[in-house]
Amino acid sequence: MAVPAERVSYRFAVLLFNCLLTFGSYFCFDMPGVLQQQLQGNLTCPNGTHHNSTGHNGTLECVEGLGMTPAQYNLLYAIYAWTNAVVVILAGFLIDKLGNHFGVFVFSLLTVLGSSLFALGSHFKGSPYLLPMMLTGRLLFGSGNGSLTIVQNRITAFWFKGKELALAFGLTLSFSRLGSVLNFFFTQQFEAKFGMQWTLWGGSLLCVLGLVSALTVSVLDKVGMKQLGLDGIIQQESKKVRIQDIQHLPLRYWLLVLTIMFFYNGVFPFVADASKFIQDKYPGYSQQAAAYIAGAVYDSSLVLSAAVGILIDYVGLRGVFAVGCATLTLPVFALLAFTFVPPLVSTIWLGITYSFAAASMWPSIPLVVPQATLGTAMGLATSVQMVGVGLSNLIVGHMLGTKSSELKIPLWRWQQMMIFMLANTVACIIASIGLNVVDKKQDETLNRTRKGAPMGQDRDPADAAQLLEDETRTEGSVS
Template identity: 35%
Template sequence: MMTETEKSPLLGSRTEDEEEEQLSGCGATIFCDPRRFLHRYLVLIVMCFLSFGSYFCYDNPAALQDNMLKDLDISESQFMSFYSWYSWPNVVLCFFGGFLIDKLLGVRLGSIVFSLFVTTGQIIFASGAMINNIYLMYFGRFVFGIGGESLAVAQNTYAVKWFKGRELNMVFGLQLSFSRVGSTVNMNVMQPVYKFIGKWYEGFKCLGMSLFVGAGTCVFSLICALTLAFFDKRNDRVLKKSASASDEVVRMGDVRYFPLTMWLICVICVAYYVAVFPFVGLGLVFFEMKYDYSPGLANNVNSIVYIISAVASPLFGFLIDKSGKNIFWVITGVLVTLGCHAMLAFTFINPYVAMSTMGLAYSVLASALWPMVSMVIPQHQLGTAYGIMQAVQNLGLAVISLVAGIIVDSKGYLILEVFFMAWLCMALIAAVFLYLVDATRGGKLNMSSKKRHQEAEALKEKEEKEEEKKPLN
């Protein structure tokens, strides 16, 4: 476990006396003083942009699906491999990334290292397109994937560290919102960028130059990682606390003692997300074929999920903070998404209706699901826990992305939609089972916010009394 302010003079070092002197000047303002809530929310903005570049570039293939199929002369199955090669490394490395954050690197250095992987991977991916080498592009997505999901683990760990007990659902919703902003900007910007660059380049060279533009957003997120590390180190120094929440040792074997509720949360995560992300990855051609939309209009419909979730996620997070009942919100999100896929599969209702509603449902589920991990896992193991959750999610995404591409090539989009609906039914069963298991253990995950606050206050009071009883050294 990293202790003593992560045992490193990362981004410079000052003594506590120097820091106290700074806080008597400009540093003592409500914007610079880490003890003030405005400072925390300014840091939250930087925290939210930490994965902006990763999410922007993750869906570069979806935004340029038509162009990639034509310029690279590849099949749908080969196209979906761009997503599989992103997910494969995270089946294992994402778990180890979370463990490394808890045990070795710490959240600050970890976020910088993983940001570097994201940036490097996108550059390799773009370079592969420039020379029309699909295997180099696969390798680029592999390197990009090494950093992408582990960076999300670091972001989640930062959120719990700074905001546990303080509107955590809203914070997770806001982080999701900014991530979806990255995906939304990508969906709506990459086609115009491709057309603009097409004035000077054509074919795969035009594609490669467009992907290099995406690499710029990764550099921006790397700068955010460096900035966040500076403020986090300063916060630990001023508040005189170690970067880790506990001095307990983190062991790999502790994973087998994680409660059943943690594993059920993972099942819901993978079963739900494989019905959303692979669908968006293939959605462009789906809307072109079924509704006879132009590529631009199809991209607009395909990105509406991300646009809606970008706006709705922090609002639903705030609502969940006020109401509690996380499991009920998760069940609602799964049911509504299931209805949206049924609408797209079996009706010709304007797809904006289904995709907008799916965006709302996705916002509800993500805002309610991810904070539940911090309710069942000790804080010193959160990096490992979130790493496992991301790893399981990416195992599902890697396999289902390949299967989805094969289904489209051989059976068509109707069978694909039925396939996604089956996964959502699995997520629904797991959510109901989670409710039953949690109810037998006190109903912690589905408590109202009022009761949850009362229990937190009682626990805090108990800890203070125990601290007073300890003998002074």
């Protein structure tokens, strides 16, 4: 008779709470994107507060807010990315050394503390403490959220490697994006009714949900490993992990990391400013409508991620999908830069290619690195990604201007930003082509079809002990 941890229902229970880890933190991550007008609004308005960007006669009205410049606003995203870039390498290594249970609790707690400090900083309007407090909040929040994603992926890879790996990754992404989607749908309405401060505190409360889920999945993961008799083996493998193992990661891994970085350089900075861009370029869009359209990137991802995961699990060809989704992203930024095609077309299109990219790129990492160093590899990949995203946020902030006196950013500045997004997408295509070339010269792990998969691919978690030993021998110098 199978022990509970060997049953399919058990690992899907692990997956459920693992998915809920980042629901609240992803909601909070993009809250500045919806509240951009309030964050960049004037400290005072002559005739009171106006929440709409346009008046009834089509003229611009004063929006009361915290008085940030476009550069300061984009710094909220940049500092999140830079923090990730530094912290996640150490976080991934610590997760490999100390285990999932350490990671899920500590990093969930950091998201709660960071989102709370960010909300508290909004109460210091007009004070020199406002920006430092909110930046510190984003720093703590970034330390937790980026690292939390690593341990989330590590848990998913352990319980689903050789099974429904892309599906499991797709579902975790769907739950995360559900938080982002609900943010774009409800945050502006909540702010209009209760004000910005209460809205930000509501986001912090959702991060508490992640902390509760972290405690639950930690117990399930620990009990499951013990029932499978793997807790002692994994601890032994963890003791062998060294930070020097980074130098032994294969070329395919690094090309995969570059492909991920360049793709996300186009997605995250765009979404951060998309709501403002839509209002500035396309006439007739309210702040709420623009937020809905910007959020369509995540709406598409929410709907498609699980189905795309099933498709990639069945078909394989992860490297081919990486090239394809990068190539098909080029028209998105071209339309936004040079045409007046309704923006909803571009955001839905980007959401579709983003879904395929996330389901093909991130689940490929466990296929090219050994299980014992997966946390370190995931942390390093996230670090490189966030370095790129952080620099992109900074560049975009300067492209859009450093002064808040221009309520409407000139169209030529937005066009520069879209051309920059195009350049990143071209770099992504080049990196993904290189990835496919190297994969073909080796064992074609990434582009192996379901039909060509080795018999050992359909493993239960109970076989993970042998998997750990095999991978360690294969890599030789890694451990």
